[in-house]
Amino acid sequence: MIAALARQYHAFFNAWVFFTRLPAPPKVVFNDDHLNQGSRYFSWIGLIIGVLLAVIFYGLQLVLPVALAVGLMLGASLLLTGAFHEDGLADVFDGLGGGFSKEAALTIMKDSRLGTYGAAALIVTLGLRGLALFEVLTAEPMAAFWLLPLLHCWSRFWAISTLWTLDYARADASSKSKPLATRFGLSATIIAALPLVLIAVLPWQGALWALLLAVFLRAVLVGWFRRRLDGYTGDCLGAAQQLQELLLLLVWVALGV
Template sequence: MIRQLVRQYHAFFNAWVFFTRLPAPSGVVFNDDYLNAGSRYFSWVGVVVGVVLAAAFYGLNLLFPTPLAVGLMLGVSLLLTGAFHEDGLADLFDGLGGGYTRQAALDIMKDSRLGTYGAAALIVSMGIRWYALSVVLSTEPLAAFWLLPLLHGWSRFWSISTLWTLDYARADAESKSKPLATHFGVIASFIAAVPVLALLLLPSVTTLIWALPLALLLRAILTGWFRRRLGGYTGDCLGGAQQLQELLLLLVWVALGV
């Protein structure tokens, strides 16, 4: 039992360092095995990131109007994660937008240069996120303390759920997803869902009624797209899925006016 708890401790902080730019406690062991096991904590890391961002927003909002505080908070988000998922979104749209064959798409997604499709995706995504959060938080700033953790935990859960049905698309180990995970089973899924289910108790039932089927629909669309174009997933697919699921939940929030 103690050995298993120690293993999960190392697995969590392997995921923590992989997905953020924040340090881990001293003594944490980093290896491929722990990082693979850490995929179940993807959503947990998202919740912690959301809490930090909520505190940053609230402090900034004491000094600045809500739209400016939201913009600065988004900047903090990029610093916390190293724009990890935004990079995935840009690479995904560059690859699938500009690559007409599977191999061409994979090659473009590995290219560090930013293309037109990726730049457009980032501009639209960040613009929607800034405006939607400004609308929601302008009337209820304290909502940031459960909305932001929910957004970041929820979106990461649906992102990693891609592994339920898809295999890794590359034959090499050069993508950022390797060796993050090669399988996402029942136990890992349950652990990943715990913080999301807990946070879903806070908003209205109406939000859940709309958000859950729409998240499943978006997941089905994305996994079908990845399978058809790439034959599986890459790290950029997971990053892009996270960004799109976060946007979807935020849009549901704004549309319902909750």
Template sequence: MRYQLELFFTALGFFTRLPVPAWVPWSPERLNHAARYFPLVGWVVGAIGAASWLALALILPPSVAVLLSMAVTIRATGAFHEDGWADACDGLGGGWDKSQVLTIMKDSRIGSYGTVGLVLMLLAKAAALVELAGAGDAAVAIALLVAHPLSRLASTSLIHTLEYVREDETAKAKPLARRLTGTELAIASAFGILPLALLHPGEAATALIAVAAVTLWAGRYLVRRLGGYTGDCLGAVQQATELAIYLGILATWNFT
């Protein structure tokens, strides 16, 4: 049990800026096995976002509360996945071949594709959450609690199904480049899917279909362009599927 707790804290320390106990050891191998708990980290981030939203919505208009709650979660994660989204937009948008795409992604500077992609992603998520706020404070909180774990499961599934393509041994995501065992994938799936129980069945089904569609498309696209994934690609998929969940819930409302 202690080992499992250490793996969870390893994942939490890697994917967020939240402090972890000093007694937790770190090694690339532990990070490798900690992939099973990436969706559980989403529970923590989602809870931070939901709590921030509920507190801020008591005193501020919904649009402002949404933006500030997004800022809180971005601070908690260190914009880890947003950075990956921006880098992926730059690389896949501006690169012509695999080598060029990987080189652009590695550049710490943000380009036109990354800037536009990041602004549009943040605006789309904010707009979707503001629309969800029209159904009450609980709707936004539930959406956050569902979207963060499930979107991280989408990224985890790519670790399990695709090849890691960056050969640089110093790459930050290199320790993650191992397929999960059946048990590890089952644990990750449970933590990613369980929060769907917070939604109505129709909303849950639409959100799951949206995530599956985006993840499948992203996987095929990344294989075609790169032959696999990088750490930036994982962040990009997390962002894209998080937005897909919000849009899926809204689409369900419109149809019903």
């Protein structure tokens, strides 16, 4: 029992360091097996990031206009995660927008340079996130404490759920997702899904719409990745997280919660 808990402790902090720019406690053991197991904590890490961002936003809006507080909070989110998921979004749109074969798309996605498709995707998604957050948080700044944790855990769960139905697209270990999450079974799914109980903050009609649209977007993205890449890469998971976060935020605004 103690050994099993110790493995999960190491797995969590392997994922923590992988997905954030925040340090782990001393004596954490880093290896491929712990990182693979750590995929089940992706949504939990999102939950913690959301709480941190809520605290940052609430403190900032006490001394600054809400628009500036939202902008600085989004900047803080990039610092906390190293723009990890935004990088994946840009790479996917560059690769699938500019590459006409699987090999060409994967090559473009490995290129560190930012192209037109990726830049456009970042501008549009970041802009929409900022506008939507401003719309919600101007009316109720305290909503940050349930909105931001929900956004970040919900979107990460649906991103990692991609692994239920897709295989890894690369033949080597060159993508940033390796060796993360090559397997994602029932126990991992249950652990990853637990933070999603936060969706209860929405009216039941809103929660139902959020669920249906998340499933729809997942189906669209999985079909796109399968058709173009015959699987997923780490960039695909990052793109899925960004788009699921934006979708839930738009649902929240549409509901006028």
